[in-house]
Amino acid sequence: MPATRPAERGETYPVRNDRGDISLQFLALIRPALRRRDKERLTQLIKPLHEADVGDLLESLAADERSELVDLLGDDFDYMVLTELDQKVRARLLADLGPHAVADGLRKLESDDAVAVIDDLPPEEQRTVLDRMPLRDRIAVSRSLAYPDETAGRLMQREFVAVPPFWDVGRTIDYLRDDDDLPDDFYEIFVVDTRFHPIGTVALDKLLRRKRPMAINDIANHKVRSVRATEDQEAVARLFERYNLLSAPVIDDDGRLVGVITIDDVVDVIEAEAEEDIRRLAGVGRRESSEAIVSVARARIPWLLVNIATGFLAAAVIGLFDGTIEQMVALAILMPIVASMGGNAGTQAMTVTVRAIATRDIGSQRAHRVVGRELMVAVVNGSVVAVCVGAGAGLWFRDASIGIVIALALIITIFVAGLVGSFIPLILDRLKIDPAVASGVILTAITDVTGFFVFLALAGFWFGLL
Structure with missing residues (x-):
């Protein structure tokens, strides 16, 4: 059930809908009060909410509505809400509020939360905010900001017993x-x-x-x-x-x-x-959902260009067997199945391995076990898929030889996909290259090239077309 809040006027209203988003009914209460600049009504509606609910509310409003709401609430606005906001939304709101208002609000926060907020400000505004903070808080926040990003020093709070x-x-x-x-x-x-x-x-x-x-x-x-x-x-x-x-x-x-x-x-x-x-x-980088379209597109283009290059490589392999394909149209129909199954099998192995690397579940002593396990899984899955696809292809084209060829090609391709999907991330990690970014591109290139080459080469030798 979505959360509801009783209001002083006797009504109840849903803050969130069944999907967990801020409800349209609640927004319909907030926006008229904003237009009227009714601070009393806004305080009555927002003050009982948790900071996470207020954060989602701010993200549901337009940029000018956010700063107006914070300005109207004044001292009743809990700056802890800023830690719940999307990074880009927070940066925009901080810019609208100005360093003086931000400094006054951050005095009430613990040092780790203050650091998280100040970190989104430009250097000159950071100095302005810090200069307006009490000396004790300023020293604590400044020392935390001196540590590199994404370290314990940035994460810690300096208030302890x-x-x-x-x-x-x-x-x-x-x-x-x-x-x-x-x-x-x-x-x-x-x-x-x-x-x-x-x-x-x-x-x-x-x-x-x-x-x-x-x-x-x-x-x-x-x-x-x-x-x-x-x-x-x-x-x-x-x-x-x-x-x-x-x-x-x-x-x-x-x-x-x-x-x-x-x-x-x-x-x-x-x-x-x-x-x-x-x-x-997925090759989309660390861009937030609120990032500008041009910035998001710029981050994704390099990986799309790399995929284009691997696509031409696969096309070049197909071009080596253009004569074979011309003599047997069924090969052109069945080629996508081989490449698709190899890609899917490799992605499964790669995802498991990359996740294990990210969570440090794989040590140097266990790496060979991971590769060996994925190869065994690839053999089993490849055999099952080969039987199913081979039987279907043989019945479709009424030729058992076609079924045998594609079955053999699938076993080899899925085996290679399992090897690449589990082995390449480990190699990249050992070389200090992020496997989450690079593995997918390498996997696509190898599985496509292997799938097309094995299938078309087997068919050419089997049917005497080479």
Whole structure:
């Protein structure tokens, strides 16, 4: 059921429809209030919503409506919403709002969220926003921005709770109650030594279950899973997945605690990296859905041009057997089946292998097992497909020889496709070339050329046409 929200005037309205999108009924309430510049009504409609709902609402509005809505809401607008927006939509909205309004809004955010928003601004506007932030927040955000993109340093928040090992439970609880600068959300307390190195963690539930005189060091978990600030965010996500972490301390090159990464940030990383792999596998790059048409087209054209080159290569192979095709028209009819089946089989093997590489499920010791397994699958699938297609082709053209030829061609082509689909991504990964981008082009070229050549060569020798 779509979510509904009660309004102060007694009505209920669906915020989202059955597909999970912002409903037309809700937009029909928002837009008239925007035209009237009715801040009270807009606040009444939007304030009860989660920031993710408000983010989707902003993306459903036109660009000028977004900035007008934020401007009308004023202090009632939660700048946490900006972290839920598509990157291009956020950048456009930030440009419309101006650096002064952005700086005022970001003061309420934790450092990791502020970094995510400021990162979309041009350098000169970043400096303007940072200059208007309180000194403590400015230092925290500036230090995070100094780390490379897509690293733990950019992902972490600098608000965390750290206590020395000699404190007891009672003192720690009193500290948590009295400190006004605690993070909005945290799951663990970090135990640090005199050099501020993390030596343990204490989960909040464990802290609350212990007697006040008990030493923090005695209840701490000393198996600390730390990540370096310069570590790639994909490696961080794998660490969280492998050890089922809720949070992890981030350390600098000297091993000092400088921040914390929480599971909500890691979920965003997993989603972003998965989307990136899917886009790159299709050869469309990392362009967002809101990117300009010209930019999207420019990113895709190179791969289409490469495919044109591979298409001419396949056509050249067919040209070698033009005489054979002229003497037996059935070959021209059946050729697409061979190439199509080889391409599909290779894509299956390639997708499994690329995904395993992306998730680091394949090590150097397991690579031969992956290739061997895909080859066995190719043999089984090739045999089944060959029998089905061979029987169909033989009955269609009333010639068992045609069925035998295409069956043999399919077995060989699907076997080669399985080999290429599993082996090429591993080679590219070893050569530090992104297999998600390059594998598809190489696979298409090899399976097409192999399929056409094997089928036409077999037919030529079988029927004595060469």
